Amino acid sequence: MAFERELDGYTRYLDQIQGRSPNTVRSYRTDVASFLHLMELRGIRDLNETDLSTLRSWLAHETRSHARSTMARKTAAIRSFFAYLADHDLIEADPAQGLKTPKQSEHLPRVLTGNQAERLMDRVDESPVEDGADEDMTGIIQLRDAAMLELLYATGMRVAELCGLDLVDLNPRSRTVKVLGKGRKERVVPYGLPAERALDGWLDGGRPRLIERTGGGGEVHDGQALFLGVRGRRIGQRQVRQVVHDAADRAQVPDIAPHSLRHTAATQMLDGGADLREVQEMLGHSSLRTTQRYTHVSIEQLRQRYRLAFPRA
Template sequence: MAWYDEPLDEYLTFLRANRGLSPNTLRAYGADVAGCLHLLTLRGVGSLSDVTIDALRLWMAHESRSHARSSMARRTVAVRGFFRFCLDRGLIGADPAAGLMTPKIPSTLPAVLTEAQAARLMTSADRVADAATGETRKAGETDAGCDGHGRDGLGCVADDGAGNDGVGTDGDTDTPVALRDAAIMELLYATGIRVAELTGLDVDDVDFAQRTARVTGKGNKQRVVPFGAPAARALRRWLERGRPALLRDDTPALFLGVRGGRLGQRAARRTVHEEAARAGVPDISPHALRHSAATHMLNGGADLREVQEMLGHSSLATTQRYTHVSIEQLRGRYAQAFPRA
């Protein structure tokens, strides 16, 4: 047993009880602090009182050789929090990490699909589900909620009458998985929820009458997010024709893996990458799909605070960094609103 195991366990217990952090975040914080203290141990540190700011800076220099700035920022926050906790508990007389600076993270944004690309991606997943269930759509037929010109105005792709929709289908796709993946893609884009929030959904969290989903986000905070008609259609098909075929135990999970248990985050991420490749759009992650949804909502005229509420951001500043409005939209609104435009 290492000399730091007991105070580290106390720190993680404190975070779990008072901060409501997710299991994944707690594991990351524990690994970050343990990695720091292990390296200090190798350099001769044997107790909390032996740790100095110089030793911590050496640790940062060592870690920064193999980790990105964003990763180092999280590690620094975890270590600073640990030593502040130790000071508050009287385990040390002074905080050696008080002067530890968090690395600045470049202000970069994830890739964003255009509205046409997003429509192509959603339609591709729906077409695969159609092919798997033997359903066909006539020329001009669109998903529920489309206006004939697009998926809620974003560009539906209709069958040309010969089974071609411009995105291709895979008739050999297993039907339950195809229905599940279509529902995953539709719900992620319709709501902008995180992949962890998606996989944490239960069947009872979905309200078809109101077209809303009750989502549990970071810090176990719950919010209600709306979804549109295409997502509702995909979810109904999954629940009626896909989920029962995969269900093994009496699990409440909305989305299931091929073995019948709750779908994992890794499998959900893989689904997004595979569907992007199939549709022929730029490779994106669920996070980038979330960012795309938020950007398209803002471009469509949604209020920034409405988007903040939907995404589950505690700070409006986070939403402002997370989303951007196209310059064309900005110019148009400027011309309409500013008296001297």
């Protein structure tokens, strides 16, 4: 493919210089590669031939088959790519400076009410037991799932951050956990007694038993990972999402993903009187504007409660 050297250099720049997450690096590379392929099909062999009208034409082409949120990411990737080229004197001028990000529709993040969240967390130590299932393994999985759910809810961390936790990231004495967030930025987040009890159960009675069961069976377990799958390897995001879906189903609350627990934790902190900056620090948002979405959620919940109390208002 043409421009492969520029694409490889840009990928290394995202990873090694900017410290972007693996998901961002992968997505941006795919977006830029798609753009460069289209340019190649149009006969463009020199990126200096690319101008703003060319970029807008590409955006119009992509908009036909992608949602606004996807187009916003693609636009960000292209702007980042050409900024990289200009900064490294690989092109004479940056044609993407005037490229505007497509306006996204405003929607409030999905959250559980206080009662729903309480009902969910009351059931976290219950996992479905299938007929003929290994009782010991079922007990191990119950301990693990309870610890993961409690920690997600207590800290508002992302599912990728949870999966990346190592044993050394926990500080039981201060009841805090060190989280590696987007851009490889570290933050320290506190957690409460329910999460502490669930983690103690997993670390004392679940994780050692799981390692013992998998260590002699030819499987290579990850001795550093906090949470493990049934084969002893670091747990994956898909597994965690399924755990959350199953827990919501058992508690008979709206079906949610791990990110909804993050939204719920943030909203309840604000409802409890937390400062917006404190919530920003806990969630690891680089921009306060991102955190401000949760104030809108809190206001909307207040409106709903008001309408229930005053139906004629």
